[in-house]
């Protein structure tokens with residue numbers, strides 16, 4: 001059956017062509033609210049969760065202000081995911097619709113710093129936190145301090161800004177041109193680093209993953225309808241890179257302060273008798289060295305940055321360091337809600353949009369003291 005024992009139908013392409021057709025035919029016109037509630041909401045963070053929530057809350061008749069610390073709206077859609085995967089016109093046309101519906105947007109405003117949390121709470125009836133999960137996982141091994149080792153987002157964000165027209169000095173520029181690039185981390189972010197490095201004209205691109213190579217077909221351990229555990233190959237991989245699995249990076253080595261090599265070892269993953277997570281064991285004698293003059297750390301994100309926004313709001317965190325919410329998306333502080341990666345930890349665009357819309361309905365219900373007018 002399709003998607004179970006054969007290739008899935010391309011739902012993504014079908015949905016994309018429906019959306020494009022709808023915009024082309026003028027079916028996505030602004031829908032300003034017919035009546036206003038007199039209530040105000042601050043949405044903090046303008047990624048897919050914040051954008052989705054802000055649009056819903058504006059349409060419900062609230063006065064909504066969307067705050068964003070960066071110079072433009074979109075979160076990881078704009079500053080993480082490369083243009084070759086997501087054209088930014090998709091964000092801009094949605095924004096046009098949202099401002100026509102009455103949304104106020106404040107970019108270049110870091111909430112907690114540029115506007116205090118106390119002022120925010122005074123000025124708005126409700127606050128929705130959608131600040132993402134921006135604390136990257138680092139690799140604190142010998143040599144980490146060498147030049148040429150960057151967390152992936154430094155590289156990808158700069159490239160997104162460059163494509164949008166920004167310029168950078170020679171010292172600031174992170175370029176893969178003619179370099180031996182090693183990307184550490186095998187997920188979406190790593191794949192985007194591979195695609196970007198190839199576009200820069202890298203001499204070679206190698207992607208390392210700690211975990212074992214997944215099977216080509218859906219594994220028995222993840223039967224339908226579970227998310228299939230299987231090998232994923234993106235167009236960036238197809239464009240050219242060497243992929244290696246079950247590799248542990250032990251240390252970086254450099255010359256004159258610049259990274260030149262990575263010392264690695266192969267791993268075997270040993271099943272535990274108690275059925276727990278397999279144990280990672282280094283294979284003796286399997287050590288090897290990779291040439292590397294640009295290293296990109298793409299090992300995921302830990303949790304939201306625990307800065308003034310979270311500390312001053314005094315919201316509880318879950319054991320992983322994300323903002324803890326109840327089923328109604330409310331945090332431990334009355335009237336303060338959270339959604340998207342900030343509440344779930346790093347996830348997917350679709351889930352962020354879904355969370356944003358559901359949280360908007362909860363905020364709306366809370367402001368009305370009853371039932372929300374929003375449907376999901």
Ligand SMILES: Cc1cc2nc3c(=O)[nH]c(=O)nc-3n(C[C@H](O)[C@H](O)[C@H](O)COP(=O)(O)OP(=O)(O)OC[C@H]3O[C@@H](n4cnc5c(N)ncnc54)[C@H](O)[C@@H]3O)c2cc1C
Nearest residue numbers: 045047048049069075076111131132340341347348349352
């Ligand atoms: C490189 C990369 C590639 C990815 N590729 C895919 C993919 O192909 N498919 C997919 O489904 N998912 C992908 N993801 C994951 C996806 O992008 C995220 O799950 C999604 O963007 C989360 O949305 P969000 O709105 O919760 O947060 P974000 O998109 O992270 O947005 C949060 C926003 O809040 C702002 N902010 C934070 N703190 C403050 C503050 N104090 N004041 C004001 N603003 C603040 C930030 O600047 C940011 O703009 C990728 C992620 C990365 C990093």
